[in-house]
Amino acid sequence: MQKKKAALERRSGCPLNASVEMLGDRWSLLILRDMMLRGYETFNEFLHSDEKIATNILADRLRRLESYGIVETEQDPSDGRKIIYTLTPKGIDLAPVLTEMVLWAARHEETGNQPLIRQMRTGKAELLDSVRERWDKLRRDRERLAGMRDEL
Amino acid sequence: MQKKKAALERRSGCPLNASVEMLGDRWSLLILRDMMLRGYETFNEFLHSDEKIATNILADRLRRLESYGIVETEQDPSDGRKIIYTLTPKGIDLAPVLTEMVLWAARHEETGNQPLIRQMRTGKAELLDSVRERWDKLRRDRERLAGMRDEL
Numbered sequence A, B: 001m002q003k004k005k006a007a008l009e010r011r012s013g014c015p016l017n018a019s020v021e022m023l024g025d026r027w028s029l030l031i032l033r034d035m036m037l038r039g040y041e042t043f044n045e046f047l048h049s050d051e052k053i054a055t056n057i058l059a060d061r062l063r064r065l066e067s068y069g070i071v072e073t074e075q076d077p078s079d080g081r082k083i084i085y086t087l088t089p090k091g092i093d094l095a096p097v098l099t100e101m102v103l104w105a106a107r108h109e110e111t112g113n114q115p116l117i118r119q120m121r122t123g124k125a126e127l128l129d130s131v132r133e134r135w136d137k138l139r140r141d142r143e144r145l146a147g148m149r150d151e152l
Helices: A002-008 A015-023 A028-036 A042-049 A055-067 A093-106 A114-122 A124-151 B004-010 B015-023 B028-036 B043-047 B055-067 B093-106 B115-122 B124-151
Strands: A071-076 A079-087 B071-076 B081-085
Touching: A002 A028, A015 A028, A015 B028, A015 B093, A028 A042, A028 A055, A028 A071, A028 A079, A028 B015, A042 A055, A042 A079, A055 A071, A079 A124, A093 A114, A093 A124, A093 B015, A093 B093, A114 A124, A124 B081, B015 B028, B015 B115, B028 B055, B028 B071, B028 B081, B028 B093, B043 B055, B055 B071, B081 B124, B093 B115, B093 B124, B115 B124
Parallel strands: none
Antiparallel strands: A071 A079, B071 B081
């Protein structure tokens, strides 16, 4: 039901419009990059990424990504005051979008991170598979750990 | 040289950052969709698209897309006061980005345009090829016409 309501509130029914309404800003995809490729998971880690996002914008974007079901939060088991951010399966499914944006910029602009680009060019499918596998494993481990804690 | 200068002015050297600095807003990709998939080419056509972009924002986005070399303009040969917007090869190369964003939203959100989504799911490579072919042909025809006009 929530899905339908959101759709009705959009500017149009076009799927591309749905994507840009959720992700069309200068920061959200960079936060997802930090999670997906760099393994960042705390507010502080995102805050110190190269592009220097402002604290209030970061807080707003994380809240929005969570409300869209792209990111989820949990308390750090070793420090209850700390929040850990992880990608949901919906968030992991954005890997092909990020990959195509990286490849496009690498083709047409002067950019850094050439090793990643070479890996994406020569083995896009393998890279996407490994990102998905790593994240699926991470999720399973987390759920198992949470289950063990509940039993204690 | 212009390419290098732009890179130095960016927030980071990351290729994904280059992409979101150029395309990370709620409108640019929709304008490119209108050109790529719907064949729109005039200011007025973009203005009347479903999402109802405001005149000043549309003017700003078209100017930016042109400055990035994604879109180019020419005078309409049949009406010198009218400007025609077309995709450059760099703009056409965004087709995979648009496709992945459409597929992601179609998978996780309630959206319209199911026929396009089915076509993208079952024949992504063929669809991308046909978009590229159509646009390449359009560009060649335009250049030939411009050459003929210059000779007259």
